[in-house]
Amino acid sequence: MKALKRLRIEKDIVTRVHRTLKARGQLNISLGQEVAPDDIIGSCWVSSGFRILNLSQALSVSPAEAKKYLRREIGQKIYKGELLAFKEQGFLSGKKNIISPSDGILEYLNEQTGELKINFLPQKIDLPAAVYGVVEEIDVPHGDIVIKTEVSRIYGMFGTGKNREGTLNMICSRDELMGELKITAENSDQILVGGSLIRKEVISQAISSGVCGIITGGINAGDYKAMAGGRLIFPKRLENDIGVSVVICEGFGVQSLGEDIYGVLQKYNGKFVLLDGNHAIINLPSFESNCMRRVKSIALPKQQDAVMEDNVLKLHDTNIGSMVRVVGNSYAAEQGRILAVDKIETVLPSGVPAFLLTVETKRRKIKIPYDNVELI
């Protein structure tokens, strides 16, 4: 008998990863160059926003008059706490000192409204290579670099969100519910792992805390629809992003993160990883320098990504001893080894006749139809 085999983990494969500047900047790299994770391959200046201050109101003067009380020229830098504007005591009004609320550059004073725009000082952001590899492509206008490298790859069931990267943090065990309280500002720029269910409140908390990505076992269908454009179509064809990338590895409802995936992720706890929510792919770059030998010796086809998507699900022979994962709504996401294969059909309580497998999981032995398992 055959069952579906789902590709969930590919260990130590040579592939390409993209490293992209967050804004326009400079790339310090050349084609064919070998890189190590700590190498800075580019840098850019990112403006972190602006602030509007109504200067005329603060000084109690007309908008047209506000400019003459400014103590800095438009276009100049100013630091938090420095004197921004000053007005001497008059016949009807008191002395006014206006202090700069933040570091920034005075961008523009609107003489119609008296509003002053202060751009926050841009921050220099360096782009590390983050992987051992060889530079294959450089796209200067878009600040994008393609590096051939070695990764272990995890294929989730579905997800949402653009390519993001960060430090992997296992914040709870594979069968816990991921709660809001577990996520704080300290998790900013991290990719959080764990849990059997993530709710929309937790996702909102993650966005507010600056979390880059979330990897979990299950999600409620309503919450997923809200993030993924209101449809449940697999494989997903739309690219969505709500400010955090999410990869769901098992299915809908409470479903513990599979032991196979959890085991691999544990090895990468605290390491840099890349996560593509829309394609439900997690790339875990090798952190061993000896992978360079393999990276240099293997040539990749041009359309490598398309080839790999085709290989995710295939029919395969079922043998005693094979590892399987239960899918669907009963015993969902349990994993175990096939102990026996029935030769005759059994009528299930639902009335459906089916060939059953005896599967031994860590906790129990279960009998389950062929159709409700996937080989892993």
Place this chain on the structure above:
Amino acid sequence: MSVLTGLFDSFDNLDQIAVLDIARWIKHAPNEVVLENYLANKILYPQTLPLTKEDTELDLAILREALRANGPKNLAKTGSFLGDNTFLNVTLRKILIPSRFLRFVPSLTALIWAFIDAFLLERERKDFFEDLWTITLTGEIDEVVGSVLLPQFSDRNGVLELTQGSQSYKIRFGSLMIIPCPLNRCQIVYKFNKGKILGKQESAVEVYGGRIGLFIDARDKKK
């Protein structure tokens, strides 16, 4: 990617079905979130078989709503001869049930009731010919398995007296009945005190029989 076959392969808009609409077909419906997750997992893993009676009940409820959502379109609007539907031939008054559905719901009777609920229960009848439908199991060889008779009661106290072979039956408003009719064609004789079938109060007609027989659906949602 390998092709996965399941009960709901023919429908690509399952995710658009309102969960509350599914719940109305289930006696003890689980809560909305559980039901929505069940449906979503069916979309994600279409090949899975129902393990329990409750799973089958859920699958049949989803099937009813999926058929309703993909029911025949207005002929005048679509201009299609058969009404753009693979499960209901309005012109020939046939209910077409794919035999592969039996892999997931082995009870053909339960499957037929699901089709009747989805297509005929709330259907506006254009003429009295729509009182009689033939049920066909489709596959490599099509098989007629029975007929559906929809008596038109003019009063809730009406009674239909029906004779098939040597057996007589009394059918009251709101009831459902299956009359065995294993031959290819069966003759039925009926007499209605407050209502009509095929435009007549009293008559004898020949209908298609089969391994399931004659389904009599005396429910009428509009009364």
